[in-house]
Amino acid sequence: MLLNVHIKNIALIDDANVNFTDNLNILTGETGAGKSIIMGALKIGMGDKLPKDIVREPDKEGFCQLLFLVDDPQVIEQIRDLGVEPSEDGEILITRRINNSRTINTINDMAVTAAKLREVSALLIDMHTQHQQQTLLKKAEHMKLLDKYGRASIDPLKQKVAECHREYVTLRREMDELSMDEAERSRKVEFLKYQIAEIESANIKTGEDEDVEHQYNRMVNSRDIVAAASDVYSVTGYESSSSAGNEIGRALASMKGIKDLDGEIDGLYSQLENIDALLNDFNVELNDYMQSMDFDDSEFRSVESRLDVINDIKGKYGSTVEEVFKYLEDSRKEYERLSEYDEYIAGLSDKIKKAEKAMLKAADALTAERQRQAENLCRDIRDALADLSFMEVRFDMVFDRLPECTANGIDDCYFVISTNVGEKMRPLYDVASGGELSRIMLAIKSCMASEDNIGTLVFDEIDVGISGRAAQKVAEKMAVISRSHQVISITHLPQIAAMADSHYLIEKSADEGKTVTRIVRLNDEESTEEIARLLGGVTITEAVMSNAREMKQMAEKTKKY
Structure with a gap:
């Protein structure tokens, strides 16, 4: 509250x-x-x-x-x-x-x-205003009221109809997309065959694009990399008297003569030995790295060519290797469908008929339940209207059938009412009296209130x-x-x-x-x-x-x- x-x-x-x-x-x-x-x-x-x-x-x-x-x-x-x-x-x-x-x-x-x-x-909170009252004059709102009233039993059936309708629409869309004449089908089969062969011949592996691009970038930038690495090697190695390796060697020789004179010096000497060993290991690895950057033009052209192939395939069939694989899988499936076109269309047509039959069966079950709930709702509304001084009121719901089933069923239903003896039933949306509409809405609200929380x-x-x-x-x-x-x-x-x-x-x-x-x-x-x-x-x-x-x-x- x-x-x-x-x-x-x-x-x-x-x-x-x-x-x-x-x-x-x-x-x-x-x-x-x-x-x-x-x-x-x-x-x-x-x-x-x-x-x-x-x-x-x-x-x-x-x-x-x-x-x-x-x-x-x-x-x-x-x-x-x-x-x-x-x-x-x-x-x-x-x-x-x-x-x-x-x-x-x-x-x-x-x-x-x-x-x-x-x-x-x-x-x-449920707010009723004069504007909402006017919704009674909209035919589409009547079925919404019915579905809300009987939602406990209607909602599961609506869900079933929606699922069947979704399946049916998906199959019909596929049929529409596959509809083509023999010449068009042949052209598409040949084009798919060419695309599949092109992707397969490239023989791309997962992650290969990143590996090859990394190799290519190393080769393109190898001259700058080796020049910088050489400078580092000369500074940290042993090639010149001022190199870090030589300087540390001289420092070790100086400390060796005094390390036995004081225990603290001995500890510092050990640290410097570790630094010398680490620097030596670093220079060995740096030299190995520079040696690995030594490649000839044929190796570079090979890597460059492979990268071109991979980028060409990615440019046509997907921005990533995974997208290319997905495109290849989808193309193979479509090629198979079109290669066995008549058999596939016949099978698809059979699936559509079964899906339509299941959809209509679910829609009929929904209609039957809506009609049962409509009897209860209209009876409750009649009783409520009688309490509101509609003494000879008749109130019912008319069910028509839509030309095609929708996700909400096949029903086109609306309330009809007669407020006077001898007066024929007429659609509720034709009721013009504001006073009548107010009381009818109150009657409906009173019935709905007993059903919701x-x-x-x-x-x-x-x-x-x-x-x-x-x-x-x-x-x-x-x-x-x-x-x-x-x-x-x-x-x-x-x-x-x-x-x-x-x-x-x-x-x-x-x-x-x-x-x-x-x-x-x-x-x-x-x-x-x-x-x-x-x-x-x-x-x-x-x-x-x-x-x-x-x-x-x-x-x-x-x-x-």
């Missing part, structure tokens, strides 16, 4: 800190008080794109923080799968800080992307276009949902406000020459006064107050059943 929302320097909100409770949380306020800003702030916290100029005072930080408590083990595991670790007591703290058009997003103090915010918040449901403008008895039924349905889920709703209807377990007032006022929006939780008497305002408008009479009290009393009785 959503425990707390803290907003600073966002739109008209200077600093608002709201603690929400279990069950039904209702927010009311005058038109223009900033109710939409509260919903906008929630969306920002959930990772939505930041509106332009959202920060109230640009030279200060904008801040939005949502604190959730998660106690469902399955949701906790899903959050962990997204790389986020809840606190020991199950808290998830989402924070967005906006500074100079830059946003820093964190979850439990771990920096994350806005996309990660959306993924995590989607497991915690999202802790918090937020309704913004769910009461659009309704009043009277319909408003009362919507309030009762929201109260029912709030028994198993935390519900947060903005409303302008007194029937819904009276049903609140926690009632909040959103109001706008002037503070030090600035317009600010604040949110306060109302006690019972203040809640009654706010309901009276919703009932009576500007002038609140005793009769209106009495009506408001009675409405709250009736709501309390309704919530007990």
Whole structure:
């Protein structure tokens, strides 16, 4: 559930800190008080794109923080799968800080992307807005709702269809790529034959390119290398009287006469002997190295020629020897296919038929399960609509078949509805009444809520276009949902406000020459006064107050059943 929302320097909100409770949380306020800003702030916290100029005072930080408590083990595991670790007591703290058009997003103090915010918040909160309500008018959304409702049994079948479709598409793509006339096939076979022979004749070994290039670089630079090595040899060897070897020899002779006179001298003499031995070994190895650099022109031309062959092959068939080998392997396979073209095409055609049959079988199984789940969903929605004063409603789902199977199956399905006796069923996306759409969406939400484990449901403008008895039924349905889920709703209807377990007032006022929006939780008497305002408008009479009290009393009785 959503425990707390803290907003600073966002739109008209200077600093608002709201603690929400279990069950039904209702927010009311005058038109223009900033109710939409509260919903906008929630969306920002959930990772939505930041509106332009959202920060109230640009030279200060904008801040939005949502604190959730998660106690469902399955949701906790899903959050962990997204790389986020809840606190020991199950808290998830989402924070967005906006500074100079830059946003820093964190979850439990771990920096994350806005996309990660959306993924995590989607497991915690389900927000219904008037915009979302319009998704009912999109045919494609209907099957998404069905699949979400029956995901436990539908998802495995969807996965099977996707796997079969992927196999089928891969085989069809291969068939399309191999489709060619006899002349084209002959040209390709000959070209592959030439490429295979060229690579094989080069007889390149793994790592040979690096070895040959190393040899070539040594030979190309041998003159400079030998000249420098000779200088080193003359300095460290024994060829001149000033060479290091000779100088150390003279030093050893000088120390030999005195080493027996003092034990410390003897130790130093031993160190110098080691230096002389090391220098001698160094000069022997250096001389051997210079001798190895002695090669004739034929050796150089041989290495140069081999390097040219290797680089030529790599230039044509891959930047590395491993890529060349992979190209050779693929070419051999394709040569074999094209050499036995008719037999291969026949075999491939048979594989395509079997893959298509398996795909359609999986799609039919998916369709059958979707139809079973659609019966359950439509029955639940009909019951929920009856609770919302759709007295003679009929609600069903029509299944059509797509021309071709997709990775999502072969179904083209959509909801149909009739709200009056004698009225024919018509697609839900043809429903025009805002009030009907609001109640239908609430009915669907109530059915979906029983199937998912999202802790918090937020309704913004769910009461659009309704009043009277319909408003009362919507309030009762929201109260029912709030028994198993935390519900947060903005409303302008007194029937819904009276049903609140926690009632909040959103109001706008002037503070030090600035317009600010604040949110306060109302006690019972203040809640009654706010309901009276919703009932009576500007002038609140005793009769209106009495009506408001009675409405709250009736709501309390309704919530007990």
